[in-house]
Amino acid sequence: MSATAVPPRSRLDNLTLAHKEGWRQLVLAPDRVMPELLPLAGLRALSLPARAAYDRARRVWHANLGPIKTPQLAALHEDLWDIVDSNLQDGDKAKGAVAVDAFPGLGKTTAVLSFAKQFHLREIAEAGPFTEDGHERWPVCRVGLTGNTGMKDFNRAMLDFFGHPGEARGTTTQIGERALDCFLSCEVRLLVVDDLHFLRWRNRSATEISNHFKYIANEFPVTLLFVGVGLAERGLFGEVDSDGDESLAQTGRRTTALTVEPFMIRREEQRRDWRNLLLAIEQRLVLANSYPGMLADDLSDYLFARSTGHIGSLMTLVNRGCQRAIRTGAERLDTKLLDQVKNDAAAEAARTHVEASLAAKRLTSRPKRSGRGTARKEGT
Structure with missing residues (x-):
């Protein structure tokens, strides 16, 4: 590759992973091509337009250096493969969930998205891009939460991933049923819920959230993969809530907690x-x-x-x-x-x-x- 050539690549800086089109861009984008390393003499020999193009290519490259296969990333991926591949139970059995709980800045979201991308590609390679009924196959659905998200917002975010026209109206239950239909039609197998700590966790909400995840685990044929900060402290794995309600225990018993450690x-x-x-x-x-x-x-x-x-x-x-x-x-x-x-x-x-x-x-x-x-x- 010449020093002035800009490698072809999807405009990933404009994508949003909240929609399936953005997720597809991320998954199918070719690997970035590292710009040629020029010595100082080579830099000085470039024309002004060529130097501008070369420096831009380097700026983009350095802004996207990862992911790097660190021991932490490799260990997390091995655990995730164990759990996801073991979740091949028949539909009448709930699947185990995963929660990646770690401090900010440790690369947990990067590692999870890297795994989800590999899982998506493997499923498409094995089963094809379309289901037997002719629907697009979407092995992964990724939902990113925002501040103070409630259950209706969560159901709407799942539906919005598929661009469903019914995401803007209906009750929480109705929107959830439409999301289930999309998951079944597109044969989604992995639901990534990023920034789970943004959900409302106070008082009765914690029990409602836990029950909702139980519903998804029972009715949706997916592995739930949570990503967040301080999930244990927020009650995701709790045995009881402040009122003595033991319904949280089932979520805790079904969820495997993983983490990402800093370098020491x-x-x-x-x-x-x-x-x-x-x-x-x-x-x-x-x-x-x-x-x-x-x-x-x-x-x-x-x-x-x-x-x-x-x-x-x-x-x-x-x-x-x-x-x-x-x-x-x-x-x-x-x-x-x-x-x-x-x-x-x-x-x-x-x-x-x-x-x-x-x-x-x-x-x-x-x-x-x-x-x-x-x-x-x-x-x-």
């Missing part, structure tokens, strides 16, 4: 995982002055302190650093440039404590034995 550096194995992540990111950077070990050797402690081991914070910092490096002509990442780049508030608030531990040698992110600029293959 207290043990040698953890430090190797952190190094492999940085090396994997390094190999994806398109900066003229980059070099092996730029992140994994020269910026390892710095990047851990700035991200506190949260992959979301790390990817945000690296992405913004690359944009500044291209714009300023630095064409590399170092502490001087990254000190000028702002990161998310949570990472910045926790930075000082981690920096102090690293400076006092109470912590280090570097494994004892590592070849400079090399990574294990599975870490990429």
